[in-house]
Amino acid sequence: MDIATVKRYINTWVEENKEEFIQCAMYIFNNPELGMQEFKAVKALTDVAARHGFTIETGVAEMPTAFVATYGTGKPVIAFSVEYDCLPGLSQKVSAVKDPVFEGGPGHGCWHNILGTGALQAGIAFRHAMEKFGFSGTIKIFGTPGEEICVGKAFMARAGLFNDIDAVVDWHPVEGLTLIGRGSNAYFSKYYHFKGKTAHGNAPWKGRSSLDAAILMGHAAEMLREHIKPGKDSPNNYNYSFSDVGPEYPCIVPDRSSIWFVGRFNTTEIMLDFLERLDKCAEGAALATGTTVTPELVTALHEKIPNTTLSLVMHENYLAHGQFQITAKEQNFVKELQKNAGYEPVGLVQKEAPPATLDTPVSDISEYSWHAPVAMFRPAMFPGPTHHWTITATAGSSIGQRAIGYAAKILAESAVDLALTPGLLAKAQAELRERLNGRVYASLIPDHITPPVDANRHAMEKYKT
Ligand SMILES: [Zn+2]
Structure with a gap:
């Protein structure tokens, strides 16, 4: 079969x-x-996939908004990854001035409406090529919820949904520099x-302050900062915030306080060591203040294993199309x-990094990478830094709309190379x-922990259309 x-x-x-x-x-x-x-x-998304002959399973891995769309049978099993969550506070119309649809409401400030649909179109285009040219294999389109909170893929991996995949072709738009095949931190x-x-x-000696405990734990975590390894490609680091402190009145000693930590580490090993010591900070704070503490893990991810072989395949297909044009x-x-956001009005700047460049953001796609080779195409398409209202403005514009097909072609063509080039996979x-x-995948989330399906439920209720 002629690949070209x-x-x-x-x-x-x-x-x-493209219209669909x-x-x-x-x-x-x-x-x-x-x-x-x-x-x-x-x-x-699943309506579209079903129209093109995919079998749909929703509610997988105990998450109502996770799905798997499958087409074909046998090997190889090529996967596409679809994301579709948005971000709080980034509501914005397709306008060059800041103009939210809902003041303070959610919006697609990371283009997941575009990236999800682009990956979907790639999987579906690949499926039509399979049928037309009669080559075999299975296509899995994974619908992965809650990417911004790094949840979906971690629980889908734990449920074994990635056990039989042979490769994943993925993408995410970025700002400035087109990158392919990066690693990412454990999280x-x-x-x-x-x-x-x-x-x-006025009688605080009768109380035991949960807030004192949370503050003390934060302080202990600050002391810990200099005693963790600095990290090689990017710093090992963590942040925290206080939440759910109450009663919310300074004249009452609070009896409930939570402290929420997120952290990024070069390797899972360093992260697990840190978490053990962070637990000790919590226990110490509780002991010192006469309070009790209950830890609650929300999610945990491995570092991403990069794959140069697959990244080079994707890079060739990207070169064949050239940079994204507007x-x-x-x-x-x-x-x-850019002018209205206070950036330099330079327009869309596109530069290219060498393929398989390594740097270290965090994404739950890392959980695929312990099961199968993953390549991620990161075309320069954003007008500025991500998670910003300017990104939402372009997510609904003709720029975002054109990006869908551009990415779909490069992803689907990379899948064709994998399926039809002998020995490549x-x-x-x-x-x-x-x-x-020799390391094997083992979920970092204990079995008794269920996915945070109620996350954001309350926040969404306010913005129901
Ligand atoms: Zn994103």
Whole structure:
């Protein structure tokens, strides 16, 4: 089978079928949903997949907004990864001036409406190529909720949903520099809930302050900072905030206080060592204040294992298409946005980093990478730093809409290379085995912990349309 012919077919298919996917992305843009509450998005995305002959399973891994769409049978099993959650506070119209749809409401400030639909179109284009040219294999499109809270894939991996995958082709738009095939840090999110005893503020000796405990734990964690390894490619670091302190009145000694930690570490090993010591900080704070503490792990991820073999495949397909293009009018829109956001109005700047560049953001796609080779295409498409209202403004614009097909082609073509080039998949998998060096995947989330399906439920209720 001639690979170039299959790729040409994919290109034409993506162009001819773009409207269905743009509509899907715009529907998700106009109905932004926070992590674990993405019911409308899941319906829209799975409706499209079902129309193209995929078998849909929703509610997987104990999460109502997680799904797997499957097509075909046998090997290889090629996976595409779909995300669709938005971010709090980033509501914005497609306008160059800051103009939220809902003041303080959620919005697609990370383009997940575009990236989810782009990955979906890639999987579906690949499926039509499979049928047209008669090659075999299985396509799995994973619908992964709550990416912004690093939840979906961690629980899907724990449920064994990634056990049989052979490769994952993925993407995420970024700012400035086109990157392919990076690693990422291990990550955790964990609460410590302190319980004390209330007393009137004028007789505090009768109370035991949960807030004192939480503050003391924060202080202990600060002391700990200099005693953790600094990290190689990016710093090992962590942040925390206080929440749920009450009663919310200074004249009562508080009996409930939580401190919420998130952290990023170069390796799982360093992170687990840190978490052990962080637990001790909590216990020490409780002991010192006469309170009790209950830890609650929300999620934990391994570091991502990069794959140069697969990244180079994706890089070749990217080179064949060149950088993402936008029109002069769109470039003006981007400059306006940048000006209004207080950035240098330079327009969309696109530079290219060498393939398989390593740096270290955090993403739950790391959980795929312990099961199969993963490549992530990160095209420069954002007008500025991510998680910002300017990103929401472009997520609903013609720039975002065009990005869907551009990414879909590069992802689907990379899948074609994997399926049809003899020995390529085996080479990528051998690289993964070598990098894992005998380590095997084991979920970092204990069995008794259930996914935080109620996260954001309350926040979403305020913005129901
Ligand atoms: Zn994102």
